[in-house]
Amino acid sequence: MSLFTETYDVIVVGGGHAGSEAAAAAANMGAKTLLVTMSLQNIAQMSCNPAMGGIAKGQIVREIDALGGYSGIVTDETAIQFKMLNKSKGPAMWSPRAQSDRMRFAEKWRSMLEQTENLDFYQDMIAGLVIEDKKIIGVRTGLGFEIKAKTVVITAGTFLNGLIHIGEKTFGGGRAGESASTGITEDLVKEGFEAGRMKTGTPPRVDAKSLDFSKMIEQPGDAKPEKFSYSRTTNKLTEQRSCYMSYTSQEVHDLLREGFDRSPMFNGRIKSTGPRYCPSIEDKIDRFATKDKHQIFVEPEGWDTTEIYVNGFSTSLPEDVQDKALRKVAGFENVKFLRFGYAIEYDYFPPTQLKHTLETKLVENLYFAGQINGTTGYEEAASQGLMAGINAALKVQSKEPFILKRHEAYIGVLIDDLITKGTEEPYRMFTSRAEYRTLLRQDNADLRLTPKAFELGMVGKDRLDRVKEKQEKTDLFVAFLRDTSVSHVDVNPILEAKNSAPVNQSMKMFKLAARPQLDFDDVRKFPKVQEFIDANNIDDEIIEQTEIHVKYAGYIDKEKRNADKLSRLENVSIPDNFDYEKVKSLSTEARQKLAKIKPVTISQASRISGVSPSDVSVLLVYMGR
Incomplete structure (x- = not known):
């Protein structure tokens, strides 16, 4: 074909x-x-x-x-x-x-x-x-x-x-x-x-060979790097490339301001809205005029390239202004540009x-x-x-x-x-x-x-089986901690070493493990716990899941209850052809917003800006609730 x-x-x-x-x-x-x-x-x-x-x-x-x-x-x-x-x-x-x-x-x-x-x-x-x-x-x-x-x-x-x-x-x-x-x-x-x-x-991209990293603050990776994928990816990341950090200064800001009259951001050529949480360097200087410095993150583009991404220096200022100002950042005195920064609408x-x-x-x-x-x-x-x-x-x-x-x-x-x-x-x-x-x-x-x-059909049964095993072993470990007691004689030395209040009787491991002063390295010091871990082939991922569950059980249960309440409103659907104009007890703004967005459930309607709790109550009455 x-x-x-x-x-x-x-x-x-x-x-x-x-x-x-x-x-x-x-x-x-x-x-x-x-x-x-x-x-x-x-x-x-x-x-x-x-x-x-x-x-x-x-x-x-x-x-x-x-x-x-x-x-x-x-x-x-x-x-x-x-x-x-x-x-x-x-x-x-x-x-x-x-x-x-x-x-x-x-x-x-x-x-x-x-x-x-x-x-x-x-x-x-x-x-x-x-x-x-x-x-x-x-x-x-x-x-x-x-x-x-x-x-x-x-x-x-x-x-x-x-x-x-x-x-x-x-x-x-x-x-x-x-x-x-x-x-x-x-x-x-x-x-x-x-x-x-x-x-x-x-931002600009520059040549690493032209930078003096000794004037910057090294930002290494984690000592024990994890990974993103739950599948069995092969890159173990035994070696890592460091990033670096430097700072702008008042002198850098003054040099950048000299180009503001030629900046498309300030002379009206760019009329559209940029990202609030990732502003250009000229926007940062304008919005945060009282700050005398901003962070610059120096990020390598790969293993075998000298190209550097200058994170924090996004700009659409003229090339000569970019060049003059960046040279005043510590470590960039002899910078060679590979590409200048730019804005795009x-x-x-x-x-x-x-x-x-x-x-x-x-x-x-x-x-x-x-x-x-x-x-x-x-x-x-x-x-x-x-x-x-x-x-x-x-x-x-x-x-x-x-x-x-x-x-x-x-x-x-x-x-x-x-x-x-x-x-x-x-x-x-x-x-x-x-x-x-x-x-x-x-x-x-x-x-x-x-x-x-x-x-x-997006993943195979092997992925599902691994997830089930993770859940089952986490549940098993949590149940073990709930059911297993430890004597105050064994636990008090560990509690005292961590400035945690001692106990005067035996206590369930779950309650002890929930104490903020203790981490699971302390919990593993009890022979029963380590025996359980060894006998059930509990790995670090299961231990982390269990620790989170134990320490945050109250918060997790509360959010689950709130989510269940939300689900009840998610189940109250609104017909596609519902005529909001006939509901005169809705506010005018609510009628206009609801007619435009056409929410499919009461829960979605409640999240629309301009739809008040009383408007939601009115809709619930009309939906037979």
Whole structure:
């Protein structure tokens, strides 16, 4: 069959992180899939920093992996450093992050995609969409021919009418050295879609040979590096590359200010909104004028390259200003630039125009994922791509959609926030966005999601069996601690050594292990505990799960009860054709917001900005509750 005659189940437009996960998911679900990208050699390119994970983002990568996505595997196999962030805080805040070899990352992604059955590739720009009677039936390429499809997933990243800014220079492009994509936005607007513009940026890349690392603060990886994937990845990371940290100064800030009148951010040429939580250096200086310094993270791009990513110095200032100012940062006195920083503006579509499946409300069988929905970050994009790919395949197969709820995954929080609240600035995930973050930890993503992935056909029985074993052994260990007593004679020396109050009678191990002063290294000092661990082949992962369960049992149980309450409202559905105008006791704002967003459940309606608790009560009465 040729491109001219075949009808694909799923066509994925764009080969970034969202597109790669979407294509892999749809193909692994058994859908005949085509990935169309403007540059096959740039599949899954790390366009910005050479790292995956971080605060809340690491949890998302673990969830992608638990659901059968590829991001965690690729990150493990190409990592040059691993760190678990926030270890000084509670486990709900622990967030894995890995530096990757940028070239090997893209190479590994392409290799895995090429080995995926049911997946074809084609290099061309998609210049338009073929839509009939509000249903997509194919795409139109830059060469002018049509490819038929039952569903289409658009993951265009920053390419839709992309415009690059460096100082007073402006030129079209979706990424440095790559042309913008045109035609898709125009076709969607004709169909009634609302479009907007967003902005993001990237810092300079410099030559490591020109830097003096002795003037910087070394940032090594963890002494015992972990990994992202729950599968058996092979890269053990016995060696790691260090990152480094330096600081700007008042002198650097003064030099940067000299270029503000030539900055597209301040002279009005950039009118769109940039990411609040990843601002450019000029934005930081302007917004935080009282701060006399900002951190600069110096991140290697790989094992065998001298290219360095200057994290924290994202900018669209003129080249001469970038050069002059960066030379005043400690260690950068003799810096050689490989690429200057730039800003990029691009089209996005407010995500309130989507269903929870990421299918658009206006055009059937059309899905959006990634930056087209107003998000920023590889991880946010990849998770949306995974969910869009899964749901596109399910739609073709006439199966029920796959939707993750807020208490089930960070991915569920991300999509629900986008669909329900929308976004007017690039959306980035944080742990604070998840009201059930004690349940949604990075360590238990496999327990939460792998059974769902198995039902979908995204993972095999071996993965499911390992998850079951992990859960069974954790339950067994917790039960042992609940049932096993230890005498006060044996326990008091350990308690006193840790400045914990002694006891005057025998006590259950569970209650002792829950004390904040004790860790599980102390608990293992009791012969009965170590005997149990040895007899049942309990590994470090099970010990960590057990310790979290014991120490945070109260918090976990409370969040589970709250999640159960939420689930009851999730079960109260709202008909698609419900007429909010007839409910006169709703506030005017609530009627307008509800009619626009069209929530599918009372729970979703309650999260819409402008819908008050009294409005929710009114809806419950109308729904017969």
